[in-house]
Amino acid sequence: MLAKLKNINAFEILGDYWTLLLVRELLYGASTWSDFSAVISIPPSTLSNRLAKLVAAGCVVKKALPKRADGTYKLTEAGKRLFYIMVVAREWQLRWDPRPGAFVSPWRHECGAPLRCKTACLACHAEILTEDIIFNEKTPFHEHGSTLNHRTSAKPGADLRSSNAEIAKASVFLGDQKALKVMSAILQGHYRFDDIQKWTRMHPATLSARLRKLQLLGLCVTRLYQESPDRLLYLPSDAGKELIALIMELMKWSSSRKKESSNQPALLHKPCGAGLETDLICSACEGHVTYENTSVNL
Ligand SMILES: [Zn+2]
Ligand SMILES: [Zn+2]
Structure with missing residues (x-):
């Protein structure tokens, strides 16, 4: 069961509304059951189920806390890489369907600018x-x-x-x-x-x-x-x-977890003729955007 889940791809991880919200909160630094339930009105059984799923998928590790039934949850390296998918999804959202409160994000790039990519x-x-x-x-x-x-x-x-x-x-x-x-x-x-x-x-x-x-x-x-x-x-x-950027991030994430190269789309970048591989850069300073060089101000 576990081995099977380890192979699940980004579509399966993020293809669930609650999991998506939990990943977002984990990226913001939430780590305990009460952190999650303070910001997401999620039924306890659903919360427990989705956290277990993220653990089984190798995106989150659970650490026990002394004298408490619940524990703390931290993103693994694979879990942290979901950041890129969320950021690209947000860029698409801001461009095509901006709504108040939609994917409002407290991220800042290391250059100090609010994160746009x-x-x-x-x-x-x-x-x-x-x-x-x-x-x-x-x-x-x-x-x-x-x-x-x-x-x-x-x-x-x-x-x-x-x-x-x-x-x-x-x-x-x-x-x-x-x-x-x-x-x-x-x-x-x-x-x-x-x-x-x-x-x-x-x-x-x-x-x-x-x-x-x-x-x-x-x-x-x-x-x-x-x-x-x-x-x-x-x-x-x-x-x-324009969702192609998002789909590419999803596929990149999934294939980074497999040894064999997955069925990447055969896409080419016309101006340079190279096989299409993507990179995220900051709209303000043109520097690379990584999970590590961004910070959150909640
Ligand atoms: Zn190119
Ligand atoms: Zn920047």
């Missing part, structure tokens, strides 16, 4: 723009604009908006492992229902539900490519395309 190419150090990423030859990204006939899906669902009004879009998305997987498939060039299904190995009904959710979140748009029977291509929206 850019994703740069590891090879040429230029900031990565989605249009500079080469996905693969058959990608319809290049047709974007004139030829795209976006079929408008249903209006953004009242259900999604109202029930999650307080929850940032990035965390609605991040906190859904299946939605993440589907988006990841789309960003890697799988645009047809059958292809996405093959890649994600999801039940068709589950996949339909997630595709609909991605449309409601504005991350994915559809284009009719065949009529009667109607067949659709699922394409990333502009906001959806």
Whole structure:
């Protein structure tokens, strides 16, 4: 059981809303049961379950406290690296769906500036723009604009908006492992229902539900490519395309935990021609951003 859990990837760790919040608090320095419950209204059984899951996944270690039933929880090295995923998620959030209170963060970079990041190419150090990423030859990204006939899906669902009004879009998305997987498939060039299904190995009904959710979140748009029977291509929206930085961080994290190289997307950075590897830099000073050179002021 434990060995199996050790191999779980970032999608599975962060693909849960409560775990996401707990990781955030752990990164801020929370370490005890009362720290967590002071800031997150989480049912005790859920808290205990998610902490156990993080321990089993090797992201958190638990230390017993004398004379107390609970203990202290600390992030391991793998757990600390989840920082990069959270930071990139927050950048996306601030750009595409800024909301009061959404991913408000007390992080500061070592230069003293409040932490804002850019994703740069590891090879040429230029900031990565989605249009500079080469996905693969058959990608319809290049047709974007004139030829795209976006079929408008249903209006953004009242259900999604109202029930999650307080929850940032990035965390609605991040906190859904299946939605993440589907988006990841789309960003890697799988645009047809059958292809996405093959890649994600999801039940068709589950996949339909997630595709609909991605449309409601504005991350994915559809284009009719065949009529009667109607067949659709699922394409990333502009906001959806920019999730590539986040997906790359998720994959980087997952593959850093495995010996064998995982199925990295075959992406190229157009300006320099290098295989796409990303690097986080500070928007203020252009210096590297690491967990170690940032600090938290709560
Ligand atoms: Zn480059
Ligand atoms: Zn800086």
